[in-house]
Amino acid sequence: MTSSITYDEMEYRSFAVLAKTAKTSSALRTKKPTVVTNVILLWDLITLGYLVRHLLKLFHRPDAVRNRLLETATPEQLESLAARMEFSHSRTAQIICRFNGIKGEFPGHPAALEELERRNEEFGALLAAIRSDESVAILVSARDQERIIRSLLDPEPPNEELVSAFRRYHV
């Protein structure tokens, strides 16, 4: 696959999340949820989680990583990208809060809600990284992300070269 991610594609996926939050929000307004409405709500939760995941995956796709999507963007591009996505993120957070109010009413809701909460937290961290003036946001592919995490959890001991160089330049 040689296609490159465009800011329009991000916008499209971000709007897909936003549209889903609007639909879920109206479904949540039902006063006495029946089994059918609960199933619909569960479906909405799962779909919303999937859409957020789908949006996040975009940032970890090899072409986004290779093209240094965030690092090469201008501050204006980053600001407008973050502003577009911020709305989807905060609306998702609202949906999570409203679901928390009816938590445990229907089997399947807690697990789907937990998944959505986790994805939305990741979404928030990505937004914070994009918005940060003090640091560069570095994207890594899903495979490298896993490698980094595994190295953090089980770090390699330093090699001889590193130890001897460190010794040479420290007193």
Place this chain on the structure above:
Amino acid sequence: MAFRCPEGCTLGKLDKSIHDRASFVCGEEALDEYLRAQARQDQDKSVSVTHVLARDGTATILGYCTIANADVPLAVVPKDVARKLSKKTHLPALLIARLAVHKEAQGQGFGTALLMYALDISIRQSENSGLALVIVDAKHQKAAHFYARYGFAPLHVPQVRRPLYGLMAAIGLRKVAGPPSFPQRMFLVMSTVRQTMAQVVPKS
């Protein structure tokens, strides 16, 4: 424990009133140009800091390294791994964005000195505000070998193709994975750097 500068040299922040940027030549036009035109501006905007190695009492720059704070956002982490990470959604990192040594000073260990200086900064930063990784950008194969010698592992390496993929590539159904593209990004986890320090500093 303090950093020991190579003999007869000083290491400090880039200062236009002290350092002669115009005469710096390392063999990579982009790195020379960055030092001449961009490094000080980035430093003034607090985007990055350039540390310069110079001969004592002279304006001659022997080498430099540019350091910036970075953030690695994590997303769609597999569940088993996420559980161990305890709700971490991003990793703070130190980015060694550029490291170069003057053409005439190469092969004398100044590159290693600059790298050790950057790692020294990373240790201080991890003690003060937390740091998970050190990331470098190797501009070419030689630089990638240099960092690999000290334990840096490459990122974005093309995946090893399975035998069937090779067959598909041979008949033109699939693209063959090419060699790694440069600049090559590499990383070292801070735990390894801290372990290094623990080995060097004798326990009292």
